[in-house]
Amino acid sequence: GIQVEQSPPDLILQEGANSTLRCNFSDSVNNLQWFHQNPWGQLINLFYIPSGTKQNGRLSATTVATERYSLLYISSSQTTDSGVYFCAVVTGNTPLVFGKGTRLSVIA
Amino acid sequence: DTEVTQTPKHLVMGMTNKKSLKCEQHMGHRAMYWYKQKAKKPPELMFVYSYEKLSINESVPSRFSPECPNSSLLNLHLHALQPEDSALYLCASSSLTVEAQYFGPGTRLLVL
Numbered sequence: 031g032i033q034v035e036q037s038p039p040d041l042i043l044q045e046g047a048n049s050t051l052r053c054n055f056s057d058s059v060n061n062l063q064w065f066h067q068n069p070w071g072q073l074i075n076l077f078y079i080p081s082g083t084k085q086n087g088r089l090s091a092t093t094v095a096t097e098r099y100s101l102l103y104i105s106s107s108q109t110t111d112s113g114v115y116f117c118a119v120v121t122g123n124t125p126l127v128f129g130k131g132t133r134l135s136v137i138a
Numbered sequence: 139d140t141e142v143t144q145t146p147k148h149l150v151m152g153m154t155n156k157k158s159l160k161c162e163q164h165m166g167h168r169a170m171y172w173y174k175q176k177a178k179k180p181p182e183l184m185f186v187y188s189y190e191k192l193s194i195n196e197s198v199p200s201r202f203s204p205e206c207p208n209s210s211l212l213n214l215h216l217h218a219l220q221p222e223d224s225a226l227y228l229c230a231s232s233s234l235t236v237e238a239q240y241f242g243p244g245t246r247l248l249v250l
Binding site: 060061063065070071072073074075078116118120123125126128129130131 | 171175179180181183186194226228230235236237238239240241243244246
């Protein structure tokens with residue numbers, strides 16, 4: 031099945047810093063989503079981005095489908111950005127497959 | 139409205155109990171999902187319903203029994219669970235199985 035690798039596994043940032051999270055996948059995809067899981071366990075849908083670039087406030091994402099990777103940019107990080115960021119993909123009829131996540135801690 | 143609701147938020151049950159988890163969405167989505175998530179791990183797919191029919195069962199033990207009474211509701215019936223079944227159970231929905239999935243807040247289950 032498809033492999034989804036996220037890097038880095040852990041990241042500690044000072045408040046106000048910028049960061050880039052990466053997701054590599056091993057096959058072509060029909061769907062790619064970025065999620066933020068907050069400390070209470072809620073999975074928040076950040077982007078649905080099988081290709082191209084999208085922006086939402088301080089967050090933006092780019093997926094280069096032909097090169098099988100996606101990037102999530104977080105600018106001017108805040109303590110509320112802490113949590114785990116998951117990349118997940120759908121290929122063919124395979125259900126959503128999650129990467130292992132990047133655990134982000136933003137300190138004041 | 140992009141909301142998926144789940145009840146209860148927390149559940150403690152003994153190994154001989156029978157309980158049910160409930161999930162509801164009013165987005166007109168035709169695909170609904172159950173996931174299990176253990177601490178510090180990504181969510182793992184358990185079941186997929188498409189147009190109210192079970193389309194995927196990821197080899198889940200029979201002590202977990204899903205039910206889709208209508209297009210808005212998804213239940214997960216629990217019976218004779220084991221302590222290792224303690225986890226966060228997440229429900230999700232999407233318009234179709236390849237489209238964006240929206241997750242509920244989850245039910246934290248503890249089996250004693």
